[in-house]
Amino acid sequence: MPDLPTAPVLLGGEPGSFPHSVLAERHPAIIERVRGAFPYGPAQHRALDALLANCAEGAVEPLPADAPDRDRWLEWDLAEHTGRSWYDVPWLWSESWFYRRLLDAVGWFGPGAWRGVDPFRPFKRAELDAPETDAELAALDGLRELPEEERGRALLHGSLWGNRADLGFRISAAGAEAHGPAPALVADDSEALWSLLPPGGTGTLVLVADNAGRELVPDLLLIAHLLAEGRIARAVLHVKPYPYYVSDATTADVVDALHRLRAAPGAAGAYGGALWAALADGRIDVRAHPFSCAPLPYSRMPADLRAEFAAATLTVLKGDLNYRRLVGDRLWPPTTPFQRVTDYFPGPVAALRTLKSDVITGLSADTEAALVAAEDQRWRTNGTHALIQVS
Numbered sequence: 001m002p003d004l005p006t007a008p009v010l011l012g013g014e015p016g017s018f019p020h021s022v023l024a025e026r027h028p029a030i031i032e033r034v035r036g037a038f039p040y041g042p043a044q045h046r047a048l049d050a051l052l053a054n055c056a057e058g059a060v061e062p063l064p065a066d067a068p069d070r071d072r073w074l075e076w077d078l079a080e081h082t083g084r085s086w087y088d089v090p091w092l093w094s095e096s097w098f099y100r101r102l103l104d105a106v107g108w109f110g111p112g113a114w115r116g117v118d119p120f121r122p123f124k125r126a127e128l129d130a131p132e133t134d135a136e137l138a139a140l141d142g143l144r145e146l147p148e149e150e151r152g153r154a155l156l157h158g159s160l161w162g163n164r165a166d167l168g169f170r171i172s173a174a175g176a177e178a179h180g181p182a183p184a185l186v187a188d189d190s191e192a193l194w195s196l197l198p199p200g201g202t203g204t205l206v207l208v209a210d211n212a213g214r215e216l217v218p219d220l221l222l223i224a225h226l227l228a229e230g231r232i233a234r235a236v237l238h239v240k241p242y243p244y245y246v247s248d249a250t251t252a253d254v255v256d257a258l259h260r261l262r263a264a265p266g267a268a269g270a271y272g273g274a275l276w277a278a279l280a281d282g283r284i285d286v287r288a289h290p291f292s293c294a295p296l297p298y299s300r301m302p303a304d305l306r307a308e309f310a311a312a313t314l315t316v317l318k319g320d321l322n323y324r325r326l327v328g329d330r331l332w333p334p335t336t337p338f339q340r341v342t343d344y345f346p347g348p349v350a351a352l353r354t355l356k357s358d359v360i361t362g363l364s365a366d367t368e369a370a371l372v373a374a375e376d377q378r379w380r381t382n383g384t385h386a387l388i389q390v391s
């Protein structure tokens with residue numbers, strides 16, 4: 001693997017920092033929301049209490065010998081981090097560990113009746129069922145008369161800005177949506193993206209999804225458009241193998257989104273039907289690779305995933321967490337070339353992301369200066385800016 005340039009890895013240990021607030025405030029709030037959403041029994045309440053305590057002062061504990069994914073977590077640095085504070089290990093790792101432990105606490109992996117019950121499902125469902133979703137679907141009717149390129153651009157932006165629909169983020173960023181859909185693109189390589197997907201394409205788009213609901217719906221619409229317009233022949237949609245970061249999409253969320261689309265009137269319903277048919281005949285494939293929930297950067301991806309990304313015409317990584325994993329969860333100087341930190345990626349890659357954490361690369365010096373002048377460093381995390389970067 002070529003040498004990557006380095007910058008400090010983000011840790012959660014510094015009070016006042018964004019990562020610290022996620023570990024110290026957001027995670028306890030998520031535990032209480034989940035606790036309030038299900039009629040859990042005493043065992044789950046006790047386990048959630050223990051997790052709360054662990055969030056505050058605890059150390060990383062080993063997984064029990066019979067945990068189904070113990071070997072995988074050992075490959076993912078669990079032994080190295082065991083006994084250390086959540087605040088001293090890489091923030092990317094401790095956040096991911098939090099979701100793994102939360103699933104344990106509610107019985108997701110257990111043999112009991114709560115096995116496989118998604119603790120975030122009520123929140124994801126509520127978003128999908130919200131009137132705002134109806135309005136977004138109805139707006140598709142207005143796109144029908146547009147030339148294909150304009151329709152494609154609109155759907156690309158729908159998928160991009162759909163990334164603000166992140167329920168974990170909203171717990172501590174109330175009001176971020178009130179800024180409206182500001183056209184605040186801090187980097188825009190969309191021309192390069194379209195040049196990789198010309199009409200008459202016979203290739204495969206890999207879309208690594210992020211959130212369910214109001215992000216996944218526009219992601220699916222974009223895929224439907226690219227297939228219908230002959231810009232790709234196939235699409236592979238990667239989702240999470242288990243509930244993660246509150247709103248991340250699982251296979252069950254894909255099913256919910258497709259039902260929602262199919263039941264909608266007008267253009268949305270037609271897209272839903274086309275997507276359903278494309279899944280049935282194999283033009284769209286859904287994957288839930290274990291590495292999608294790994295606490296690691298993509299530079300450590302396993303060989304099978306590397307081969308899949310290498311064979312794709314383009315891999316689109318959605319969202320903030322995927323961006324952190326793509327470029328490395330480090331405090332890069334913002335003008336660090338995106339190309340340089342993604343050199344290791346085995347094929348053409350695009351990031352579509354709204355900015356919700358400190359990590360950023362690929363800005364021009366002018367753009368960085370303008371952002372800092374207007375907002376100090378708040379632009380990095382307040383979810384009102386977005387980027388399209390291609391390498």
Ligand SMILES: O=P(O)(O)OC[C@H]1O[C@](O)(CO)[C@@H](O)[C@@H]1O
Pocket residue numbers: 022095163166168169210211245318319320321322324354356357
């Ligand atoms: O859903 P997204 O765009 O990946 O955002 C999730 C982000 O939320 C956070 O939990 C905090 O913003 C980050 O850790 C993470 O990058």
